[in-house]
Amino acid sequence: MAFAQLIGYGVLTLAVWKLIQRRASKKANALDVAGPEKEHWCKGNMESMFVDGFQRCLDIAAEYGGAVKIHALFGEEWLYVSDPRALHHILVKEQHIFEENDGFLSCNKLVFGDGLISTLGEQHRKQRKMLNPVFSTSNMRELLPIIQTISHQLKSALVSNLSARSEHDHARYRESVEVDVLPWLSRSSLDCICEGVLGYHSAALDTGNEDEYTDALRMLGPSITKTMIFRPFVPIVTRNCSLYWRKKMVDWLTISWLPTQTMRNFRELRHIVEIMDSASRAILQEKRAALQLSSPTPSQTHDTSGGTREKDMMSIMLRANASSSEVDRLSDAELLGQMNVMIFAGLETTTAALARALYMLAKHPQVQEQLRTEICGAMAVYEVPDVDHSHAKDESGSARLSYDVLMNLPLLNAVVRETLRLYPSLPVLTRRTTEAASFPLQFPVRSASGEKIDAVHVAKNQRLVISIIAANHNQAVWGEDASEWKPDRWLKSSEGVTPGEKDGVKYSGVYSSMMTFLTGNRSCIGFKFAEMEIKDVLATLLPAIHFALPSERDDNGNVKEIHWKMSGFHTPVVKAPAGDGETPHLPLSMRLVRE
Numbered sequence: 001m002a003f004a005q006l007i008g009y010g011v012l013t014l015a016v017w018k019l020i021q022r023r024a025s026k027k028a029n030a031l032d033v034a035g036p037e038k039e040h041w042c043k044g045n046m047e048s049m050f051v052d053g054f055q056r057c058l059d060i061a062a063e064y065g066g067a068v069k070i071h072a073l074f075g076e077e078w079l080y081v082s083d084p085r086a087l088h089h090i091l092v093k094e095q096h097i098f099e100e101n102d103g104f105l106s107c108n109k110l111v112f113g114d115g116l117i118s119t120l121g122e123q124h125r126k127q128r129k130m131l132n133p134v135f136s137t138s139n140m141r142e143l144l145p146i147i148q149t150i151s152h153q154l155k156s157a158l159v160s161n162l163s164a165r166s167e168h169d170h171a172r173y174r175e176s177v178e179v180d181v182l183p184w185l186s187r188s189s190l191d192c193i194c195e196g197v198l199g200y201h202s203a204a205l206d207t208g209n210e211d212e213y214t215d216a217l218r219m220l221g222p223s224i225t226k227t228m229i230f231r232p233f234v235p236i237v238t239r240n241c242s243l244y245w246r247k248k249m250v251d252w253l254t255i256s257w258l259p260t261q262t263m264r265n266f267r268e269l270r271h272i273v274e275i276m277d278s279a280s281r282a283i284l285q286e287k288r289a290a291l292q293l294s295s296p297t298p299s300q301t302h303d304t305s306g307g308t309r310e311k312d313m314m315s316i317m318l319r320a321n322a323s324s325s326e327v328d329r330l331s332d333a334e335l336l337g338q339m340n341v342m343i344f345a346g347l348e349t350t351t352a353a354l355a356r357a358l359y360m361l362a363k364h365p366q367v368q369e370q371l372r373t374e375i376c377g378a379m380a381v382y383e384v385p386d387v388d389h390s391h392a393k394d395e396s397g398s399a400r401l402s403y404d405v406l407m408n409l410p411l412l413n414a415v416v417r418e419t420l421r422l423y424p425s426l427p428v429l430t431r432r433t434t435e436a437a438s439f440p441l442q443f444p445v446r447s448a449s450g451e452k453i454d455a456v457h458v459a460k461n462q463r464l465v466i467s468i469i470a471a472n473h474n475q476a477v478w479g480e481d482a483s484e485w486k487p488d489r490w491l492k493s494s495e496g497v498t499p500g501e502k503d504g505v506k507y508s509g510v511y512s513s514m515m516t517f518l519t520g521n522r523s524c525i526g527f528k529f530a531e532m533e534i535k536d537v538l539a540t541l542l543p544a545i546h547f548a549l550p551s552e553r554d555d556n557g558n559v560k561e562i563h564w565k566m567s568g569f570h571t572p573v574v575k576a577p578a579g580d581g582e583t584p585h586l587p588l589s590m591r592l593v594r595e
């Protein structure tokens, strides 16, 4: 075994050496744009920008403009981009030149298989063609009842939390109880995505439910973050070793007696991937069998399990795949890849957005009250008997809004949009050039020598950071109050004002003119699902529960103060001294809304 280990670490050393060589060769192609001084000989500007660097990421764009040279690890130079014209060029016009980077793609392939976030070029295009119609508005409309059932379960779980803590009924209305809502939001997002996308009954909101697959999915995101350190080596190993040797290396690296935390993390990820893989295979087989048994008429949407299963996206995708031409058809490996990718892409992103929306409403009680009035008003209208709706009441008799009403409530829409704009779940992304290229700028920046330039030239293999946050906070298009949370800005379209557009200049995002879900053919395919879920959860919780920022004092007299930490995602933590500043928590003070 010692020999095997030696080989394993030998290959790792070779990989590190190749990495250093590659980075050294890039020195010859220095970027000619201005940017901040290097802050650390090895870490460059990486730490201050990307380890809890929300404000720094905004400040750099405000100081240097929409294309900035930043210093990455080991002396490498990256381009930090947020200019609207540049982003359109990079993400839409010449997307084939500005691709996802090798590390991202290779790691995704290992973890998720052949899904959308692991493929490039023609294969990616073919997958998008199959999947785009699955996320159509008419399919979302069909899915809403599934989401509504889960939102109501979430509401019941939170309300029972209040009941458990306040013994007397009158106290439940008067007294506030502090609850960490984050685990509940995360469970409800998991149920939404499992039921809506896979048609798999995860029952994560049922805390008594022990399900290996659901647990694995919950741990997936954090486990990937913990093993980021391996990411740069994966493409090198993938390029230079056959599948046999790659498997052998993973075996050596995950042998149980290697004691370090990094290896433990790696083993944990491997275990999660194995569980995910076998569960996805079982679900795929089950869905296939159900489809073969069901009637071929497209109108049939009922099955033995309660009438909703075949409305899930997986079933829709399988039906579309079966009836497509052989050239367009996705292989089983690709179908399995999509299942894994959807869960990963839709889980933490939506949880983070929902958590932020509730936090912002807790921070702005007046907006919360106005929104509650809007939702309750819509529900009251909805209870009028002649209104045409198919799912107006749930089993507890509460009103449910139809898809069209839910998606068109003006203030709900404004709150969701403003939250997603200001606090995008994925604040930055990376890209790499496949060949030398140049792109134009909307707003000129300075070159390294101080001249004004309106285009940037980049060499092959140049790394870029797409700054979604800097784009969404850009004062040149959003106005001077760009960094303030003002849902009102979305209510002015009737006055002829388009939010995010100034003098005809705007970002070309798929969702309004913000970059939260990106643009181009790698943009978020699930944004309609995310928007519907966030709106439905808010519309279900607010009529029943009032949310406020924490105000209880602990034994030392400290009140919990929430800080949103930016590390890949935006995560709420409780600041010291009331919290550890590390563990994700979102304690909010809750009380029942009096009927």
Ligand code: HEM
Pocket (backbone or CB within 6 Å): 116, 117, 128, 193, 197, 341, 342, 343, 345, 346, 347, 349, 350, 353, 424, 425, 426, 429, 516, 517, 518, 521, 522, 523, 524, 525, 526, 527, 529, 530
């Ligand atoms: C608030 C919630 C969400 C946000 C902010 C978000 C944002 C994004 C962004 C920025 C990308 C581009 C990533 C890149 O290019 O590297 C992306 C891609 C993607 N998203 Fe989302 N997303 C959300 C929810 C969802 C949901 C609910 C699903 C699925 C049901 C989903 C599925 C995907 C997929 C499959 C991709 C890859 C698309 C491709 O490469 O072609 N996302 N998302």
